[in-house]
Amino acid sequence: MITLSKLTKRYQPYGKPAVLDVDLTVDCGEFVALIGPSGCGKTTILSMINRLIEPSSGVVAIDGTNIRQVDPVALRRGIGFVFQDVGLFPHLTIGENAAITLKLIGRAKREIRDRTREVLDLVRLPAASFQDRYPATLSGGQRQRAGLARALAAKPRIMLMDEPFGALDPLIRDELAGDYRNLHDSLGLTTILVTHDMTEAILLADRIAVMKEGEVLQVAPPKELIANPVNDFVAQLIESPRRRANALAAVMRPQ
């Protein structure tokens, strides 16, 4: 369980806060999407959960433990993190990339090798044909799968995902997003996904947290959000997939 209480981040002492007084609880096994326009503070919140960024005030707790009391390096090794630009290490093979956290934790060579194969197969990059290739030789979707494998290798219970599918073309995005949701369920993960795509949020998440200018406006399951938006902004945001679907339907209706 991840608990954010009164979480605030100011980059300048007296400037507008990037994140202001955010309270949010994510249960074990839950899939929560953080959604909002660019610059609303969603990535900052994600980064404060594995201490890539330290909050100005407020607390992040994982299973009741304030993460300030956990060594940041150890904390990060226990949390999977996936970004939009993937950040695969270009001088290492896909296998070496996937194995990196296991290596850092100091697992035995044999265990690293077996787990690397397993996790590559899990994200549907067959180890036999992919583990010795370098990132530069992979397509965008394959690279993101490799990034996913790297995040999953050390069997984290929590996954933080920062617009992981944003840069991919639509077909691949849907396929990868679907694959991930299955992994989330089968591995019993707790996932926080940052996105600005409401359709993706509605299709993947158990609950959606809508953000604007550093504040969380509403947290609710997709259906409730659609039924009872707290204000116009949320209503507009949640309406956008439906508007697009209607427009699409009109175009595609047979003459």
Next chain:
Amino acid sequence: MSGDQESFAAAWAQLPENLGWHVLLSLTAIALGVAISLPLAIFSARTPYLRRPALAFASIVQTIPGLAMLALFYPILLGLSAFTKARFGFGFPALGFLPALAALTLYSMLPVLRNTITGLAGLDRAILLAARAVGMTRSQSLLSVELPLAAPVILAGIRTAAVWVIGTATLSTPVGQTSLGNYIFTGLQTENWIFVLFGCVAAALLALAVDRLLGLAEDGLARRSGVRLAASALGLSLIVVASIYPLSHAAEKASIVVGTKSFDEQYILGSLIERRLKNAGFATTRRDGLGSTVIFDALSHNDIDVYVDYSGTIWFDDMKRRDLPGRSELLKQMARWLKNEKQIGFAGALGFENAYAFAMTSEKAKALHIRTLSDLASYAPRMKIGGDFEIFSRPEWRSVARAYGLSFSIERQYQPTFMYRALLSGDVDVITAFSSDGRIAQYGLTLLGDPRGALPPYDAVLLVSPAHAADQRVLRALKPLDDAISLNVMQHANLEVDRDRDKRSPDEVASELDAMIASDRR
């Protein structure tokens, strides 16, 4: 052209020693430079307020001319050595390897520093973020992500540094370090262009080969090709081993070190002194082409043991005297000062002077009716004068100028060889020649008289280091040189080395002088 072939053979014979030292010196300097600048660069890449000062320092170092930098390290190391000796009871040689190494190390720093800093700063932010997010500590991120990714850029910096150092190492000859520069300095002084060319080509080939091999390594890193890396490492080690190996065979025995300044008369006399010492059963080593400000300090600190200086130089430069008591009185006072103040042995005057003397072409002197410096004064404001690198900043220049009211329209400085050329071609009207120079007679130059006695005497004097000042064997071996060489003989000997045709090597001329002295004594 058998003369050229002989020169080439002589140059070839010196190659193992010159190349070996050149490679050893460059390699050590580059290794040391990398060892210092790599950590410094890593540290400053992470500490932004340190980045600018570090780069600025390295850039400033780069603007100091190579020759000046090398020369500067001699007095610095002398001071340091004196300090450690007083404080901790040990000193170290301030001449030769160490000053050259220190200067070249500083030179090698800028490219490594700059490339490492920019290489690290230019890394993809997403990759650095990923390194933190997967749980790397700062040092793990540095060692397994940042340095490997920046490696090609860093290696490119090392490559630039290597080429610079190999080129600049040729300038280490004047601080007494043997290098490929020995060819260039000796060749320039004795107008042996085969030597100059040989030195340039050898240094260029070495630089080119190292550049190519490091380029191969860079390529290997970028393409992750182990074969390329291995080939590069193999090639570089071959060069190093093959060139340094001969040095181990020429390990220096305890021997008498003969020093010379960087002009032909000095090379002839150095060779002559070496002959005398060898005849007396000593092992000898040469330190050729030392800077004239370096050489006296080198002797007084026993870095060299014997060399020929000139009384006026010591009187002005080292004794800081400005009066002129007359030739023999000056010699007497100089010898006393050397013994009492510096514990340096005075083994006698060779019998000739190599003084500054104003010279003009005889045609121009005749046409203008100039016979003395007094006659010259009224023409001087419309005349151009050429001198060596030192004269215009020396005290005797000021005293002569004051005594005769001389002031020229333009003062130009030349390497001595080119100074005579400039006079003959009319680029300058008058030069400050050297009285023992054979070219004065060869070109029929007119030496201007000094009726007011403003120019000091410059008797060639034989000086012996404090360590050997009381060594009777050494003094006995040098004794036959006392008053043995007349001005005429020296001029003739110098001419044989200087002239354009039928040149002879300083060693050949020295052997003739030796034979002549031996027969005179008999």
